[in-house]
Amino acid sequence: MEPALILPPVRDERWDLAKQMGVDKAVVHTLEIGDNSRPWRYEELLDLTQRFSDYGLDVEVIEGCVPISDDTRLGRAGRDEEIERFKRYLRHLGELDVPVVAYDWMAGKRWARTSTAIPTRGGSLTTGYDHDLMRDAPDQKLAPVEADELWAGLEHFLNEVVPIAEEADVKLALHPDDPPLGNIRGVDRIVTSIENYERIMNLYDSEYNGITFCQGNFAAMGADVPRTIRRFGDRINFVHFRDVEGNAERFIETWHDNGPTDMLACIEAYRDVGFEGPARPDHVPTMTGEDNDNPGYMTLGRLYAMGYMKGLLEQTAE
Numbered sequence: 001m002e003p004a005l006i007l008p009p010v011r012d013e014r015w016d017l018a019k020q021m022g023v024d025k026a027v028v029h030t031l032e033i034g035d036n037s038r039p040w041r042y043e044e045l046l047d048l049t050q051r052f053s054d055y056g057l058d059v060e061v062i063e064g065c066v067p068i069s070d071d072t073r074l075g076r077a078g079r080d081e082e083i084e085r086f087k088r089y090l091r092h093l094g095e096l097d098v099p100v101v102a103y104d105w106m107a108g109k110r111w112a113r114t115s116t117a118i119p120t121r122g123g124s125l126t127t128g129y130d131h132d133l134m135r136d137a138p139d140q141k142l143a144p145v146e147a148d149e150l151w152a153g154l155e156h157f158l159n160e161v162v163p164i165a166e167e168a169d170v171k172l173a174l175h176p177d178d179p180p181l182g183n184i185r186g187v188d189r190i191v192t193s194i195e196n197y198e199r200i201m202n203l204y205d206s207e208y209n210g211i212t213f214c215q216g217n218f219a220a221m222g223a224d225v226p227r228t229i230r231r232f233g234d235r236i237n238f239v240h241f242r243d244v245e246g247n248a249e250r251f252i253e254t255w256h257d258n259g260p261t262d263m264l265a266c267i268e269a270y271r272d273v274g275f276e277g278p279a280r281p282d283h284v285p286t287m288t289g290e291d292n293d294n295p296g297y298m299t300l301g302r303l304y305a306m307g308y309m310k311g312l313l314e315q316t317a318e
Contacts, residue, residue, distance in 0.1 A: 001239070001270050003310055004060050004278040005302060009039075009048055014299060015055060021306055025060040026052050027280050040067040040085065042092045049096045060278040061173070061238055062093065063102035063212075068157075070107045074145065075153040083157065087164045094168025100238050100278060101165075102212045104175040105154055108142040108187040111178050116295035117286075118252055124285040127295050128252035129179050143186025150190045158204040165208040171277075173210050173238040174200065176217035180248045192248070193221055194228060201235055210237035215266060216244040216283060220251050225261050229269035239270065239279035241309050253283045253296065256305045267312045281305030 004025035005018050018026070028048065039048050049059045067085045071078040093101065104110060115128045165172050180192040190196055201209060213236045218225050229236065243259030244251040256263065270279075284301025286292040 001267070001275055001313060002060065002278045003306060003313070004280045005306065006063075006280060006297065007052075007057070009051070011051065011055060015057065017299070017303060019056065021303065022310075023306065024057055025278055026057045027061040027063055027278065028059055028065060029063045039065065040089045040092070042095070045092050045096055045098075049098060059096075059098050061100040061102055061280075062098060063238075064104070066101060066103045068103070070142065072157060073105055073107045073153045074149045075156060079153070079156075083160050086161055090161065090164050090168045090170050093170045098170065100171050100173055102173040102175055102238050104177070105150060105191050106177050106189060107145050107150065108140040109184055112184060113295070115252075117292060120252070120285055121255055121258060122288075124255075124287050124301070125292055125295070126253045126285040127283065128246075129250065131179075131181065131249040134185060137185050139186030140184070145187040147182070147188040147190050150188060154190070154200065155203050158200075158209055162204045162206050162209050166206060171208050171210055171237040173212040175212040175240075176214050176221075178214070178217055179251070180217050180221050194218075194223055194231070197232070201232075207234050207237075210235045212238045212240060214240035214242065214282065215261060216240070216242040216253065219244050219259075219261050220246065220248045222247060226265040226269040229266060229275075230273055233273040236270075236273070236275055237277055239275070239277070240282035241266075241279055241305065242282040253285070255285060255301075256281060256308050263308075264312050264315065267309075267316050271316055279309070281309055 002025050003023050004027050005023050006029045007026040039045050052059050068082045072082045113127045114130045114133045117125045118128050120126045177189040177191045215225050218228050243254045243261045245254050281302055283296040284305050286298045287300040290298045
């Protein structure tokens, strides 16, 4: 396992903090770039990756910054053009030695929370979701969306792009729907269960058609997380190290050392299946002195979570 951190595309103190913690693997995420400036052209990606490289950091994952939209997810007009652009994107990443692309298949509203400032340990703030607050909410603008549309769109996408991913040696890592519910405000969701992941893996049988193993989402599905790590084995291409208390309909994010999941057993499971890819701490509480302007992604909690994760790795080292 390679500990990694989300880092902004331009150097700031977080790059320095990563290096001071002994972390030299970077994850570039939409949350740090902004939805309107996703780099996908070769020159943009070259500039991005070289900035990190010049500082001694490797871009291991590009996450969320993918050049597709709901037109591709739902098989609508514009899909073919987006998929051709995605193929070029994969080839560019292969040429620049970026080994993983993390993406999702959530149409409309994607990452959903109903609270972003729930007091938790020591007065820190965390995020949560309560589906009761969504039951009577108006439908999303995109609604209605049926699961069959998403399944058909995903099968077509994988058949088109996985062969290119294999050629480029860039692994795809599909993130669970967050929260893993079958429908939110009139829009179905399909990446919501172990069984559906099995189906997705079988749509195109290749290690390049893999998983972003977001532990918190699998916990919210009711899964035994270490057992599920062993179940998917070499289809895990990227890890989000996090935990939640509750279930898909109602949960809160926990401190990484204070949730119901046996995190040491998770690390042991990754070792048992031979996972050597990138893993980053995810959805951290906001700590004293921070503004909570990016809930779940503030800096101090990430530093704490990284130290905890590295400690577990050291404890399980052979």
